[in-house]
Amino acid sequence: MTISRRGFIGxxxxxxxxxxxxxGRTAFASVPEAPTMKEASTQAPLTPTSGPDYQPVATLNGWxxxxxxxxxxxxxxxxxxxxxxxxxxxxxxxxxxxxxxxxGPTIEAVEGDKVRIFVTNKLPESTTIHWHGQRLPNGMDGVxxxxxxxxxxxxxxxxxxxxxxxxxxxxxxxxxEMVQMAMGMMxxxxxxxKDPAFRRVDRDFVFLLNAFDIEPGSYVPRVxxxxxxxxxxxxxRVFPGxxxxxxxxxxxxxxxxxxxxxxxxPIHMHGYEFKVSCTDGGWVDPAAAWDEVSIDVAVGQMxxxxxxxxxxxxxxxxxxxxxxxxxxMGHDVKNxxxxxxxxxxxxxxxxxxxxxxxxxxxxxxMGSMEMPLPQNTLPMMTGFAQFGPVEMGGMFSVVKVREGxxxxxxxxPGWFKHPEGTVAYEYKGPKLAEAPRTEGPDSGAPSVDWxxxxxxxxxxxxxxxxxxxxxxxxxxxx
Numbered sequence: 001m002t003i004s005r006r007g008f009i010g011x012x013x014x015x016x017x018x019x020x021x022x023x024g025r026t027a028f029a030s031v032p033e034a035p036t037m038k039e040a041s042t043q044a045p046l047t048p049t050s051g052p053d054y055q056p057v058a059t060l061n062g063w064x065x066x067x068x069x070x071x072x073x074x075x076x077x078x079x080x081x082x083x084x085x086x087x088x089x090x091x092x093x094x095x096x097x098x099x100x101x102x103x104g105p106t107i108e109a110v111e112g113d114k115v116r117i118f119v120t121n122k123l124p125e126s127t128t129i130h131w132h133g134q135r136l137p138n139g140m141d142g143v144x145x146x147x148x149x150x151x152x153x154x155x156x157x158x159x160x161x162x163x164x165x166x167x168x169x170x171x172x173x174x175x176x177e178m179v180q181m182a183m184g185m186m187x188x189x190x191x192x193x194k195d196p197a198f199r200r201v202d203r204d205f206v207f208l209l210n211a212f213d214i215e216p217g218s219y220v221p222r223v224x225x226x227x228x229x230x231x232x233x234x235x236x237r238v239f240p241g242x243x244x245x246x247x248x249x250x251x252x253x254x255x256x257x258x259x260x261x262x263x264x265x266p267i268h269m270h271g272y273e274f275k276v277s278c279t280d281g282g283w284v285d286p287a288a289a290w291d292e293v294s295i296d297v298a299v300g301q302m303x304x305x306x307x308x309x310x311x312x313x314x315x316x317x318x319x320x321x322x323x324x325x326x327x328x329m330g331h332d333v334k335n336x337x338x339x340x341x342x343x344x345x346x347x348x349x350x351x352x353x354x355x356x357x358x359x360x361x362x363x364x365x366m367g368s369m370e371m372p373l374p375q376n377t378l379p380m381m382t383g384f385a386q387f388g389p390v391e392m393g394g395m396f397s398v399v400k401v402r403e404g405x406x407x408x409x410x411x412x413p414g415w416f417k418h419p420e421g422t423v424a425y426e427y428k429g430p431k432l433a434e435a436p437r438t439e440g441p442d443s444g445a446p447s448v449d450w451x452x453x454x455x456x457x458x459x460x461x462x463x464x465x466x467x468x469x470x471x472x473x474x475x476x477x478x
Contacts, residue, residue: 035065040085064108078119080129081099081100109190112162115160115162130173187208208258209257229261233394245397246400249312266297
C-alpha cells in the first residue's frame with residue numbers, strides 16, 4: 001500500500017499528528033494522522049496485525065483507512081476535501097472526497113469495537129457524515145441541523161460509537177447532500193463478525209456505484225442533473241479503468257457493493273450462479289439464501305453475494321442496463337440504423353475532409369475506432385482484450401479466476417489462456433440450409449392475420465354488412 005504518511009500502517013501504529021482544532025473536546029487535542037492516497041489502483045487488503053482476526057476486504061480501485069488504538073478506542077481520521085480523480089486513462093474529474101480520493105477510503109472494524117472517527121472539513125462549505133445503516137446514538141447519526149451542528153469549513157468534529165452488528169455499510173454527507181454526494185463524497189464501511197469463522201471467505205471485494213454528468217472538455221460534474229448521467233462508475237472509475245477482480249481457483253469469494261446513484265442497477269456476473277449473502281439490513285440466513293446470476297440494487301441499498309470460483313477464465317461482471325456500460329454517452333443522438341448516408345457523406349467530406357458517417361449499421365464500429373476526441377473525455381465504447389475491441393464502458397469489469405495464486409496476490413494476471421478447443425470459432429463447412437422462419441407479415445411467407453380483433457364489434461362480410469348471427473353490441477367483463 002502506498003500512503004503519504006510514513007509509519008501509520010496496520011492496527012498498532014501510534015503516530016500522532018500536530019494538535020488540531022477538535023470541536024468541543026479538548027481531551028482529544030491530539031488527533032491521529034490522516035493518511036492520503038493518490039493512486040487509482042486497487043491496494044492490497046490491510047491485514048490486521050493485532051486484535052481480532054478477520055479476512056480484510058479489497059476495495060476496487062481503492063484502499064482501507066489505517067487506524068491507531070488509543071486505549072479501548074479504534075481511532076480513524078477522515079478529511080473531507082476537493083480531490084482529483086482519474087475516471088479512466090485519458091479523463092480526469094475534479095471531485096470532492098476524503099483523504100485524497102473519491103470515494104474515500106474503506107473503514108474496516110470488528111463487531112463490538114469502539115470507534116472514534118475524527119472528521120476534518122477542508123471543503124469550501126459545511127459538511128457532516130452519516131454512517132449509513134449503523135445503529136448508534138442519535139447525536140452521532142450525522143444529519144446536519146437535526147442531530148448535530150454542521151461541521152464548518154476548517155473545523156474537526158469527532159464521532160464516537162460502538163459497532164453493534166457486523167455487516168456491509170457506507171458513509172456519506174447529510175449536509176448539502178445534493179451537491180456533496182453528486183461531487184463524489186461517499187465511502188464504504190465494513191464491520192467484520194466478532195467470530196472469525198462466521199461466514200468467512202477467501203477474498204472479499206467492495207465498491208460503490210456512483211455516477212456523474214461531466215460534459216466533454218470539462219472537469220467538474222453538473223450537480224443539478226437528476227437522470228441524464230454520462231459516466232456510470234464503480235468507485236468513480238469507468239471501464240477500461242476499472243480493475244479486475246482477481247481470485248484463485250476454488251476461492252470462496254464475496255463481492256459487496258452499494259448504490260449511491262440516482263437509479264437502480266441489476267448487477268450481472270457471467271459464468272457463475274451466486275448466493276445473495278448480505279444486505280445493509282444484515283446477513284441473509286444461509287437457509288433463506290437464494291441463487292441468482294443477477295442482483296438488483298436500488299438507490300441507497302447495499303448488496304453482497306458469495307460464490308466459489310471453480311471455473312477458470314475471464315468472466316464479465318457489469319450492470320445490465322445497456323446504457324450503463326457506455327462512457328460519455330449523449331442520449332439525444334438520432335437513430336440512423338438502416339439509413340444509407342453514403343451520398344451525404346461524400347458531399348460533407350468535400351467541405352469537411354475526414355468526415356465519417358456513423359450509426360447506419362449499429363454503434364459497434366465505434367469500439368475499434370480511435371478517433372480524435374474533445375479534451376478530457378472518453379469514447380462511448382472502448383477497451384481491448386485478446387480477441388479485439390470489447391465495446392464496453394461504464395459499469396463493466398472482469399472476474400479473473402486463475403490457478404496457483406498466492407493468498408494475497410491481487411495483481412492483474414493478464415488475459416486467460418484458453419485450453420485447446422474451448423473458444424467459439426467461425427464455421428467453414430458446407431453451406432448451411434436456410435433456417436426455418438416463422439410465418440408473419442415480414443417473413444416472405446404467406447401472411448397470417450396480425451390484426452387485433454375487438455370482440456365487441458360485429459364481424460363484417462364482403463359487402464361491409466354485419467354477418468348473420470354476429471353480436472352487434474354489448475360486452476362482458478367475464
